[in-house]
Amino acid sequence: MVLDLQLPAVPSFEGYVAGDNAEPLFMLGEWVAGADDIRFLYLWGEAGVGKSYLLDATAARLEVAVIAPPAPLPTSLPHDAVLIVDGVDALDPDEQIRLFDHYNTLREGTGRLLATGSKPPMLLGLRDDLTTRLGWGLVYQLRALSDGDKAAALRRRAFGLGFELSDEVADYLLRHAVRDLPSLNALLERVNIEALSQRRAVTVPLVREVLLSERSL
Numbered sequence: 001m002v003l004d005l006q007l008p009a010v011p012s013f014e015g016y017v018a019g020d021n022a023e024p025l026f027m028l029g030e031w032v033a034g035a036d037d038i039r040f041l042y043l044w045g046e047a048g049v050g051k052s053y054l055l056d057a058t059a060a061r062l063e064v065a066v067i068a069p070p071a072p073l074p075t076s077l078p079h080d081a082v083l084i085v086d087g088v089d090a091l092d093p094d095e096q097i098r099l100f101d102h103y104n105t106l107r108e109g110t111g112r113l114l115a116t117g118s119k120p121p122m123l124l125g126l127r128d129d130l131t132t133r134l135g136w137g138l139v140y141q142l143r144a145l146s147d148g149d150k151a152a153a154l155r156r157r158a159f160g161l162g163f164e165l166s167d168e169v170a171d172y173l174l175r176h177a178v179r180d181l182p183s184l185n186a187l188l189e190r191v192n193i194e195a196l197s198q199r200r201a202v203t204v205p206l207v208r209e210v211l212l213s214e215r216s217l
Helices: 020-031 051-062 095-106 128-136 149-163 167-176 182-199 204-215
Strands: 040-044 082-086 111-117 138-141
Touching: 020 040, 020 051, 020 111, 040 051, 040 095, 040 128, 051 082, 051 111, 082 095, 095 111, 095 128, 095 167, 149 167, 149 182, 167 182, 167 204, 182 204
Parallel strands: 040 111, 040 138, 082 111
Antiparallel strands: none
16 A cells, blocks of 8 residues: 655654655654554665665664564564564565565564565565565655755764765765765765864865775775
8 A cells, every 4th residue: 555645744863864755754753653553664765765774773763673684584473573674675485475474473463564675565576475465554665865965964964973064075975976875974984084084174185085095995
């Protein structure tokens, strides 16, 4: 079931910029809060949109583990369990059967499932019965951030590291570095370490030096 709702409130997942993802983030917040009508939630999107980040943040709040194939699913679950699976695309045939069984167990009780994949359930190429189960819950696409959203996220990350990121540096990062946000954040952290070690400000020349040194490795 896919809903098309206009919802104003978006929960805060530190380090994640909502962009066009306000609705799925709201529903994820409701899922985390244990809403009775949002027990099964599936998020999908291309690599780099933050699926794993959101699942890790969610798992940390609930103090549960994220299962990321090829790590195996648990052999059994209580009816009231919380199960988080990152990347159902990678489930082998036996694990698909196990997730199907877990879904039924959770549905019969009060348990909840949060899962991600790269495509909508019907396009995953999984077992038909598992595909159907994943489609029974709420299904949302996580969309890639715009350049403006990425720049805002980088400025927020820079603030957390203790410095102000200029528009010039943010623009340079977006034009010359790998463009997915996890990679950009990781680069920004390496640039910050270099700036501290050299006692320099974070500028375009420093970012250029870091990029050139990494490309020469």
